[in-house]
Amino acid sequence: MTPEEIEALIALQELDLKLLEFEKHQAAQPRLIEEIEAPLSLVRQEKERVEAELALARNQHRHFETELVSNNERFKKIQTQQMGIRNQIEFEAFQNEMESLKERADSLEESGLKWIEREDEAKTRLPEVAERLKEAEKLAAEKRSELDAKTAELKRIHDEASQLCAPHIARIPPTVLGYYKRLRGAGKKPFVSIVKRGACSGCGFRHPAQRLQEIRQGRRMVSCEQCGRIQIWREQEQEKVGF
Ligand SMILES: [Zn+2]
Numbered sequence: 001m002t003p004e005e006i007e008a009l010i011a012l013q014e015l016d017l018k019l020l021e022f023e024k025h026q027a028a029q030p031r032l033i034e035e036i037e038a039p040l041s042l043v044r045q046e047k048e049r050v051e052a053e054l055a056l057a058r059n060q061h062r063h064f065e066t067e068l069v070s071n072n073e074r075f076k077k078i079q080t081q082q083m084g085i086r087n088q089i090e091f092e093a094f095q096n097e098m099e100s101l102k103e104r105a106d107s108l109e110e111s112g113l114k115w116i117e118r119e120d121e122a123k124t125r126l127p128e129v130a131e132r133l134k135e136a137e138k139l140a141a142e143k144r145s146e147l148d149a150k151t152a153e154l155k156r157i158h159d160e161a162s163q164l165c166a167p168h169i170a171r172i173p174p175t176v177l178g179y180y181k182r183l184r185g186a187g188k189k190p191f192v193s194i195v196k197r198g199a200c201s202g203c204g205f206r207h208p209a210q211r212l213q214e215i216r217q218g219r220r221m222v223s224c225e226q227c228g229r230i231q232i233w234r235e236q237e238q239e240k241v242g243f
Helices: 004-086 088-171 174-186 209-217 235-240
Strands: 190-194 231-233
Touching: 004 088, 004 174, 004 209, 004 231, 174 231, 190 209, 190 235, 209 231
Parallel strands: 190 231
Antiparallel strands: none
């Protein structure tokens, strides 16, 4: 491969990595959104539970109150009938009913109080949960807008990169391009690796002297025996690592 072809290949890879980054980001988006939404929906559910509890407690509180009122009315009504008692049997029946109405009043009162307690508890919790929901909503909105900004930025880079690919593609020999595309399809980044200290910089495999020579001469494309990546020689890279 000529130095121009090598540079074209490297330039294409740089652009492709930008395209891939956006593709990767897009694939991860549903998961990222889920991560943002999950804590929010937990607080939302909690608020719904407290609201349901409050509604139930309010209802039950009213129900026992009404029952107690009608129990008291019955009590008063029976009381007025006291004057009309004619014998012992009627008196015992009267007393029994009065007794059972009193017991029922106690039990209704007790149940009513339990529901008032639950109602008060829910009333206290509701503003606290509502506040937490507001905070969670604010945080989620911030995270969503951060994510949207990142997506927009990566898309901008992606679109810009995809417009720049064509001239590089035109400079790469078709067989090399075909092989490169297969590597890209397999997603093993980087697809092109520069030889450093006699080894493939993709996987670290040390090339035998003969191969190293071939890569250096650049008469044909050489791939790594171990990882398959396209091997290229760049004089400036050798200097950098002290060759
Ligand atoms: Zn390798």
